[in-house]
Amino acid sequence: MYRNGRSIHMHIVCHRAGTQPPTNHRNFPMNTAEPLESAFARARDQYAALGVEVDQALASLRSIALSLHCWQGDDVHGFERKPDAASSGGIQVTGAYPGAARTIDELRGDLQKAYSLIPGSHRLNLHAMYGDFGSRVVDRDQIEPAHFLSWMDWCREHHLGLDFNATCFGHPRADTGFTLSSTDTGIRNFWIEHVRRCREIGAVIGKTLGTACVHNLWIPDGAKDITVRRHLHRTILKESLDAIYARPYDKDDLRDAVESKLFGIGSESFVVGSHEFYMGYALAHHLMLCLDLGHFHPTESVADKVSALLHYTDDLLLHVSRGVRWDSDHVVIMNDEITTLAEEIVRADALGRVRIALDFFDGSMNRIGAWVLGSRSTLKALLRALLEPRERLTALEAEGNLFARMALLEDLKTMPVGVVWDYYCSREDVPTGEALREAIHSYEQQVLARRG
Ligand code: RNT
Ligand code: ZN
Secondary structure, eight states, X not given: OEETTEEOOXXXXXXXXXXXXXXXXXXXXXXXXXXXXXXHHHHHHHHHHTTOOHHHHHHHHHTOXXXXXXXXXXXXXXXXXXXXXXOOTTOOOOOOOSOOOOSHHHHHXXXXXXXXXXXXXXXXXXXXXXXXXXXXXXXXXXOOGGGGHHHHHHHHHTTOEEEEEOOOSSSGXXXXXXXXXXXXXXXXXXXXXXXXXXXXXXXXXXXXXXXXXXXXXXOOOEESSOOSOHHHHHHHHHHHHHHHHTSOOXXXXXXXXXXXXXXXXXXXXXXXXXXXXXXXXXXXXXXXXXXXXXXXXXXXOXXXXXXHHTTTXXXXXXXXXXXXXXXXXXXXXXXXXXXXXXXXXXXXXXXXXXXXXXXXXXXXXXXXXXXXXXXXXXXXXXXXXXXXXXXXXXXXXHHTXXXXXXXXXXXXXXXXXXXXXXXXXXXXXXXXXXXXXXXXXXXXHHTGGGOO
């Protein structure tokens, strides 16, 4: 069995009185005073008493592949030779923490570090602007599978599936705020060509790596102020999508997703690709709908949409993110949004029908740390959901014993999920606690600090 190219072997060294703090074989000190193995055995018994099989939960967790977004590593810059500077397209990265990746090799090194600190086997999510263009200027309507061959090789080498995204922002032809819904035929056709090529690249990626590539489409189209031609822009977007998705691909190679948004910077009053627009389009055309946790009203529950939409669509794409005020892309932490989302997926028995991608970017902290923390928080939320005594909760609800249902749900919050998590990390050969912080710190000192 492989994880990121290394063979997995379990190794737990128990604490011996009077010796150094216990470590695993990679010399990471462990968190707990009690030997992890015996703490885990007690936790397993506690869960078993509720009818929960911890080993089964861990096996399910191990099978979940998160799609890690390449754009956290360099603040959504990409590797294009840009003839001129262009607008951000409604997304903005703040923060000037040193050490952002400047080249493909640096980004790959950082990603490798991040994967080595996240338990499990995962995927990579690439944006079109991260192609291997060398020193050539390759405009977006000229990109080809050849520009992504080195990424495919890298992913194969590291046992990673690869997902893909059209990049319809950060380009002079996106400066009006409209791309696929532009009233300018030249602009619209340029972007249609770009997205068509991205789907083709995605299909090549899926076929080459033997695991379907999810191609997600998000466009920045919208306007700052009151717009009177909303219907017209949506008509144009629909026509563009029809042109883009006219070409069928084998679903084993390519899965198409479309992502809505509520508002962006510079598109506060009108977003062409709203939730209703894309939900309608995706359901009518059998595409995947992408729900980004930061793209809805603050009191709207994305979790609640899962069991509704899964009645009408085979699968869903999630962009796990954290909205704070105007920003939809803060680093994911284990908050209510993510824990209820995980619960909804697990309770609906929908792990096999949901693709989980990460989507946040923070330039104010160690970027590898941000990747790792967001990924681990997502996995931890999923683990907590997998450790729920589903049968018991279901029975209490069916009996109408609503007090007991609530009391059990409250008890679960203080069950030893942390011990199970630490055990899982140890088994997967990744550090926890202080050792994790130390691993991020030493990579910063040894690698990131050397970047100008
Ligand atoms: C923007 C969307 C989109 C982007 C990435 C970079 O609001 O969330 O998914 O974050 O494509
Ligand atoms: Zn997103």
